[in-house]
Amino acid sequence: MALTNEQIERYSRHIILKEVGAKGQKKLLNAKVLIIGAGGLGAPAALYLAAAGVGTIGIADADEVDLSNLQRQVIHATADIGKPKVESARESMEAINPDVKVVTYHEFITSENILDIIKDYDFILDGTDNFPAKFLINDACVMAKKPFSHAGIIRFKGQLMTYVPGEGPCYRCVFKEPPPKDAVPTCKQAGVIGAMGGVIGSLQAMEAVKYIIGQGKLLTGSLLTYDALNMDFRKITLPHDTSKCPVCGSNPTITKLIDYEQAECEGTGL
Amino acid sequence: MKITVAGVQKEVADGLTVAQLVIDENVETPQYVTVTINDEFVESGAFESTVLHDGDSVEFLYFMGGGQYGINE
Ligand SMILES: [Zn+2]
Numbered sequence: 001m002a003l004t005n006e007q008i009e010r011y012s013r014h015i016i017l018k019e020v021g022a023k024g025q026k027k028l029l030n031a032k033v034l035i036i037g038a039g040g041l042g043a044p045a046a047l048y049l050a051a052a053g054v055g056t057i058g059i060a061d062a063d064e065v066d067l068s069n070l071q072r073q074v075i076h077a078t079a080d081i082g083k084p085k086v087e088s089a090r091e092s093m094e095a096i097n098p099d100v101k102v103v104t105y106h107e108f109i110t111s112e113n114i115l116d117i118i119k120d121y122d123f124i125l126d127g128t129d130n131f132p133a134k135f136l137i138n139d140a141c142v143m144a145k146k147p148f149s150h151a152g153i154i155r156f157k158g159q160l161m162t163y164v165p166g167e168g169p170c171y172r173c174v175f176k177e178p179p180p181k182d183a184v185p186t187c188k189q190a191g192v193i194g195a196m197g198g199v200i201g202s203l204q205a206m207e208a209v210k211y212i213i214g215q216g217k218l219l220t221g222s223l224l225t226y227d228a229l230n231m232d233f234r235k236i237t238l239p240h241d242t243s244k245c246p247v248c249g250s251n252p253t254i255t256k257l258i259d260y261e262q263a264e265c266e267g268t269g270l
Numbered sequence: 271m272k273i274t275v276a277g278v279q280k281e282v283a284d285g286l287t288v289a290q291l292v293i294d295e296n297v298e299t300p301q302y303v304t305v306t307i308n309d310e311f312v313e314s315g316a317f318e319s320t321v322l323h324d325g326d327s328v329e330f331l332y333f334m335g336g337g338q339y340g341i342n343e
Contacts, residue, residue: 128335129335130335131333131335134335152333152334152335153334154334154335157334158334159332159334174304174331175304175331175333176314179299179302179333183299183301183302184298184299184302184332184333184335185298185299186335187335223331234276234277236306236329236331237309238306238309239306239309239310239311240309241310241311
């Protein structure tokens with residue numbers, strides 16, 4: 001399908017890039033990206049992917065917008081307090097770009113529904129705030145052979161990595177299983193600087209765009225860490241050998257999805 | 271001997287173990303950190319028995335979830 005005159009103008013700064021062009025823009029318009037968590041990471045990612053003209057954006061989050069979210073979750077406004085985050089996110093994305101079809105999932109992701117939700121998407125963004133969800137997303141993406149971007153943020157630090165089936169380690173290769181509840185500090189206890197979600201969530205959107213247009217080198221096989229206080233970005237090479245991984249390895253012992261601490265794993269949006 | 275820890279070169283005592291390095295570096299939540307030496311994982315039960323060598327490059331990989339376990343606030 002040819003781009004309309006309006007689309008040529010809207011996406012002109014993309015189209016002029018040799019790595020994108022009209023061809024890459026059409027790939028974006030035909031792409032389907034799922035964002036799990038409409039919070040600190042999901043908010044900037046959703047805004048940039050909508051602006052970029054990603055044709056279908058799924059957004060999953062069971063929460064409602066809370067006053068304490070607004071310090072960092074820039075897709076929601078003060079008037080949205082009390083509204084489901086997915087609805088608030090949908091309105092913001094549709095206001096930016098009518099080309100985008102937004103699909104909302106106002107529910108918790110669980111071992112029961114995740115495979116069905118991710119199956120229609122080309123790329124998944126983990127913007128969740130809790131380890132049970134992060135392990136569930138990882139395992140489901142490994143099992144369904146879906147590429148995804150993992151990220152985490154806390155205080156003045158953030159990190160992300162990208163999993164593409166067959167092209168390097170998964171999240172579980174690096175982190176074997178969720179730490180016990182309260183064993184590692186959370187944002188609620190420890191805080192997080194608002195712009196950290198902007199930095200790391202935008203990098204996740206960047207990975208999704210690069211994956212869709214098939215350009216550049218993804219963060220597969222490496223973990224990018226960002227320390228804002230020292231203004232230090234580091235790209236850490238991850239081990240190549242994934243054979244011993246319980247989910248993506250050669251003899252997987254995890255063959256069914258696990259709901260860790262089901263009752264606790266409720267707030268999806270960072 | 272010289273080793274590199276998170277990209278920074280350091281002079282350390284010969285025979286230093288990963289377990290001691292984790293203490294020396296004040297690693298937060300040391301029981302949940304993932305350690306790599308020269309881009310290979312150190313088994314989590316092997317910190318005591320893993321001795322570092324001159325020229326090794328060590329990385330600490332931290333759990334970073336982000337938010338809270340429970341529902342909003
Ligand atoms: Zn793995």
